[in-house]
Amino acid sequence: MLILNRTQIVSLLPQVDLIGSLEQGFVDYSQGKCIVPPVGELLLERGEVHIKYGCIRDERFYVIKIASGFYQNPQLGLASSNGLMQLFEQKTGQLAAILLDEGLLTDVRTAVAGAVCAKYLAPKDVDCIGIIGTGTQAKLQAEYVSSIVGCRTIRVWGRNQQNVVEYQRQLEGLGFCVLIADSVQQLCHDSRLIITTTPSSEPIIKAEWIKPGTHITAVGSDTTEKQELDSQLLAKADLLIADSKEQCQHRGEIAKAFSGNHIRMEEVSELGEVIAKGMGRAEDEHITIADLTGVAVQDIKIAESIFLAAQG
């Protein structure tokens, strides 16, 4: 039985074809090959714990992920989010590995999903990636998406100016050119590939700000409350993609637009279908939007990939 800590997992990540692995996972998901029971939840006084688990039928492993958020932890010098993933053999139930990733793999698989969306849906010749937000996802999306679209110029906007400057400093340390946008409107004006990564509960991007030929990946909203995109913008889009149509009907941007009668679910395609059909932008001038709420198959695939890389 293999036990890997966060440092070991970090060193294995570059050896793994995360894009290919997650693409296959999304395809399997859209083809109905996944078993994903309801999420387990434990609500405590200072935090909450989620247990996400499932498998791809007839593959080697099932994966159980335990993820927690304890929001007073930073006062104690601890990260607020934490987690681990465990792989078990589907044929025997034997524990194969414990990945003590402390939540890293959840962050990475979310960023890789953003890169997958960019691979299929970003316009040609992206000369700047617009990032809204300055947190962990804002950094990881820049890293993973830039590797796909071949652009290392970031235009960033965030509510808190101190965080924006810190984001610029960190990303420039990684070799990015980081431009700070004065407003979301300016960022939208100047960026044809935009990624939203905030926990906002009010729309940040207005429909009229988005120019033809833009792709947006919305990562921030994964609940019924959160919303980053004006529902009018989804109504205006030429192509709407959900990581999971079932889940996006209840959570995230699509849920908001659907419940407000701005879109119909029949207009939404699933990411796994887009990948399986090799679909992309039908027209250069199209506006495309991908809504990522996070699905268990991403956990399953990234855990399996790390395990296989560790086995050499």
Place this chain on the structure above:
Amino acid sequence: MLILNRTQIVSLLPQVDLIGSLEQGFVDYSQGKCIVPPVGELLLERGEVHIKYGCIRDERFYVIKIASGFYQNPQLGLASSNGLMQLFEQKTGQLAAILLDEGLLTDVRTAVAGAVCAKYLAPKDVDCIGIIGTGTQAKLQAEYVSSIVGCRTIRVWGRNQQNVVEYQRQLEGLGFCVLIADSVQQLCHDSRLIITTTPSSEPIIKAEWIKPGTHITAVGSDTTEKQELDSQLLAKADLLIADSKEQCQHRGEIAKAFSGNHIRMEEVSELGEVIAKGMGRAEDEHITIADLTGVAVQDIKIAESIFLAAQG
């Protein structure tokens, strides 16, 4: 973070006051101090996985147990059941320990619950413990119950004669005197403390076989299907105990007797109440029955006890 394997856990068990720890757990449970969300379940082609989790409010840990049953495993030379327990800090979500007990602690906490029942409900001067069944629980109940009632004579009955003889050999190796009963009726005639440990789906013990002054602990049935005791016997009992009244209304012996209108739930007491009040047998001639279906607080308490013992 502490990781213990099965061998290490086995060596720690004798250092732990399991009876005291589980008694406290049952009391906490009956006083409504536990948070126990619904059990998670993953059904696979060759096996099933259950995720049981929860905590005692305001105590140090929450515990997540992953238990599996893969019934073709013995053909591969592997145990059919397996499992592990994990302890996390309630204040921060930090992982404190992984107990790779392979299901041992679940077996032990079930046997210890039997010992707790015997402590409060067994008649005085037990001269033989009647055990029905020959599996893991049949062995562990003999070990843990004998330590409480101070009797090392076992009267055993099992369907399969080869297993009965093997049981006798193993228990005699542990210093027990083991008598083989010709029939369940004979065992009931000769035993004033009886423990049933089978997965039977038909009653094994008839009401008329049980003499006044007998205590029975029924361990085998934990589902809606399984049943070891004739419902008439529950109707005849002077005291009925459930480990969890809520759970026993839907699973186990009490559920069968309740759904068949042989008893009312108001006649059932909860084990934690019995312990808290120091209740026992009101009359020597009473027939008492404890129905154990297994509650998460047992996992929480035994995991915590092993952790504390390992910390010295």
